[in-house]
Amino acid sequence: MGLIIRSSAIHAAGCYTTTPIRKGARVTEYTGHRLTKAEADTAYEESPITYLFGLGDGSIVIDGHATAMFINHSCDANCETSEENSRVWIKAIRNIAAGEEITYDYCLYDGGDDEARCNCGAKECRGTMYSPEEVRRRKAAEKKALIKKKGKRKAGKGARTAKA
């Protein structure tokens, strides 16, 4: 299998295959240092770009380096990630032709204020790289924030009324 890194229409650099890949094949491993979630949060507090991959329940993350960190997100990906014995493999979910860009669905979570906008160009693009569950969670949190703000404003008004 030949993987190369070159510029991508989706984002900056991407990972491409020079040979056809069969559905089900392991394309590459997501390698990198293992950090605890807390260590990663501290190390990358100020970085807009990270290559962190959460393992299992998310308490351990892989700080990606080498080939896999260049693989871009797509909402209509040709690969998926598969965790086997604490190792993460990028696996083909359909046959991939030589020259195609390798992609998987990042299913991001825990992104703070970052919108994580998606540029994959797929017909069914979600518009964000967050997982569908995370999109629901963030929408619910947004609503909560709105309710909180409204509540505050009301309290403020009340206080002013009391003063007058």
Ligand SMILES: [Zn+2]
């Ligand atoms: Zn997309």
